[in-house]
Amino acid sequence: MWARNEAFRAFYMLKEFWDEKKVDLKNSTTAHLDVVIDSKQSNEAMDIDTDLLVSTLQKEPFALLNVHNDTRKYALFTLIGSAQAPLYGGKIFFVDEVLAKRFSEFLQGSVQFVPLDASLSLPSSTLFFEDREQRYLTHKSGSFTDIYIPFTASLYVKVTFDRGIFAFMKEDLYKSMAYFISILAIILALFYVLLDRLVLSTIRHISQQIQTLKSSPNNMSLRITCKSxxxxxxxxxxxxxxLGEIETYQKKELGAKEALLEEERNFLQTIIDSWQHALLVIDHEKILKVNDAFKKIFGSAQERLSTQQEALFAPLLHAQNHETIKISLLERPFFFIINTKPLFQNKRLITLTDVSSFNEQLQTLQKKAMLDPLTSLLNRSGILTLLEEKFHSHVxxxxxxxxxxxxxxxxxxxxxxGDEVLKAFSNVLTLNARGTDVIGRIGGEEFVMILSCETLEQLQHSAEKFRTKVEALSLQGTQGESFSLTVSxxxxxxxxxxxxxxxxxxADQNLYEAKRKGRNQSVVS
Known part of the structure; x- marks a missing residue:
């Protein structure tokens, strides 16, 4: 459609030339014509197809031909002589260079100057110009389309188009659009490459470094590099x-905060170091902080950090609140009452109250309560306590x-x-007993012994051994006189x-039987 409209513009230029010059070829003299052709003479100088001119004017009042093979130069001819001496006169006009190619293409088709029967009713279309619009008529017949462009009041320029030409023009339009789109795409691609190289790559580089800054919010020494x-x-x-100003400010603020924190640390350390009980802060099984009392007992915390999993600290790190634990240091047992308090983030404050001296005193008292003060053997309470712990029903x-x-x-x-006699007797029992035997003083002159033996004969032999040892014992009185002692x-x-x-x-029944038989005897069953 665009190509056809351009050709129509060329035809309308012809009409404007006609109207503007007031051309009247029928009444013009040769002096008013631009070119006059005699069919009987040679017209090679004008380079016009004389035969085409003659045959056209025999059928139509006007003929439009190209002059000098110039695509921009055309002449409009008519018959100005008689039939016996025909002359053909024409007025030359020029077509715009932009429209010349399309105008030439249409002239190669069927172009006629014809009158139009007013009784015909043909559809019309409109061609729009910058300052006006022109109507033209169309008539379709088979594969051809006739276009009627108003030329004079009663004369039309009839152009016959083969629809194949329309298809060609349509294809030409698509090619033009393809060329235009291709060139536009190349220009856009070059523009993008240039934009990417000069601007976008720099922006991406800056964006990546900004992301690095965001991922390291505490490192204000980072900077963005850009050579642009x-x-x-x-x-x-x-x-x-x-960033430099922020870094300077943060360093200043951080320095002040660190100084304040260090002062607070020292203050808190002084407080906990003044506490008489051992203190430590742990995180799961890791010792974080201790006081001086702890160091006096266990040594420096730094020396222990690598050995916190050892058996020495296992009871300490896993102790429950108010639990009493035992820790051996240098083969000496220490006893601590644990007081634990939870802190923030799974940390715990543990207070160790040393009760080792109290425990020793308690053990001493307990030991004294279980021993006979005269013979240092177990007393009745000690024997009963020991028997509860160690007596078994084996042989x-x-x-x-x-x-x-x-x-x-x-x-x-x-x-x-009498006391010396009791001591001497206890020594006989102690010196002649085995390490596994248990000896005790029940009260007064009564003693007890628990022995490990396999047979009754072994027990009888042991009883007789102790009896004879006591019988052979020599004792002295207050005046140095000697006397002996027997035992049942x-x-x-x-x-x-x-x-x-x-x-x-x-056994008590057997002892009574030994006394009944006269004493200084052993009865074992």
Missing amino acids: NDELGTMVLWINAM QGLLLFDLDHFKRVNDTYGHPI IGGVFNKMGATFESLYEK
């Missing part, structure tokens, strides 16, 4: 200057000792000599896994 000297470079310089024996006529010794020599023994062998109470009762 344009507005982007100026912006980067401004950002770096701002063993029990011996009960009773010094014969001990009251007579006290009455004759006095209680101090009752024993029982545990054959059936009996309890201690039942064994003691049986």
Whole structure:
């Protein structure tokens, strides 16, 4: 459509030339014509197809031909002579260079100057110009389309188009649009490459470094690098200057805060160091902080950090609140009461109250309460306590000792000599007993021994051994005089896994039997 409209513009230029010059070829003299052609003479100088001119004017009042093979130069001819001496006169006009190609293409088709029957009703279309619009008529017949362009009041320029030409013009239009789009795409691509190289790559580089700054918010020493000297470079310089000011301010503020924190740390450390109990702060199984009292007991915390998993600190790190734990240091047992308090972020404050001296005193008191003060053997309470802990119902024996006529010794020599007799007897038992045997003083002159033995005969042999050792013992009175001592023994062998109470009762019966038989005897069953 665009190509057709351009050709129409060329035809309308012809009409404007006609109207403007007031051309009247029928009434013009040769003096008023631009070119006059005699068909009988040679017209090679004009380079006009004379035969085409003659045949056209025989059928139509006007003929439009190209002159001098110039695509911009055309002449409008008519017959000005007689039929016997025909002359053809024409007026030359020029077509705009932009429209010349399209005008020439249409002239190669069928162009006629024809009158139009007013009775025909043909559809019309409008061609728009910059300052006006012109209407033209169309008539379709088969594969051809006739275009009627008003030329004079009763004359039209008839142009016949083959629709193949329209298809060609349409294809030409598509090619033009393709060329235009291709060139536009190349220009846009070059523009993008140039824009990317000069601007976008720099922006991406700056954006990446800004992301690095965001990922390291505490590192204000980072800066953005940019080699550009344009507005982007100026912006980067401004950002770096701002980062420098922020870094300076943060260092100043950080220094003040660190000084204040250090002062507070020292203050808190002084407070906890003045506490008499050992203190430590732990995070799970890691020791974070200790005071001087802790260091006096366990040494420097730094020395212990790498050994916190050792058995030495395991009870300490896993102790519950108010629990008493035992820790051995240099083969000496220490006892601590643990007081634990949760802190922030899974940390705990542990206070260790050293109760080692109290525990030692308590053990001493307990030991004294279980020992006979005269002989240092277990007393009745000690024997019963020990038997509760260590007595088992496996094969063993029990011996009960009773010094014969001990009251007579006290009455004759006095209680101090009686005490010495008890000490001497306890020494006999201690020196002749095995390490696994348990010896105790029940009260007065009565003693007890628990022995490990395999048979009744072994127990009888042990009883007789102790009896003869006591019998052979030589003692001295207050005046240096010598006297001897005997002992009655009752024993029982545990054959059936009996309890201690039942064994003691049986041994006591055997002791009574030994005394009944005259003392200085052993009865074991």
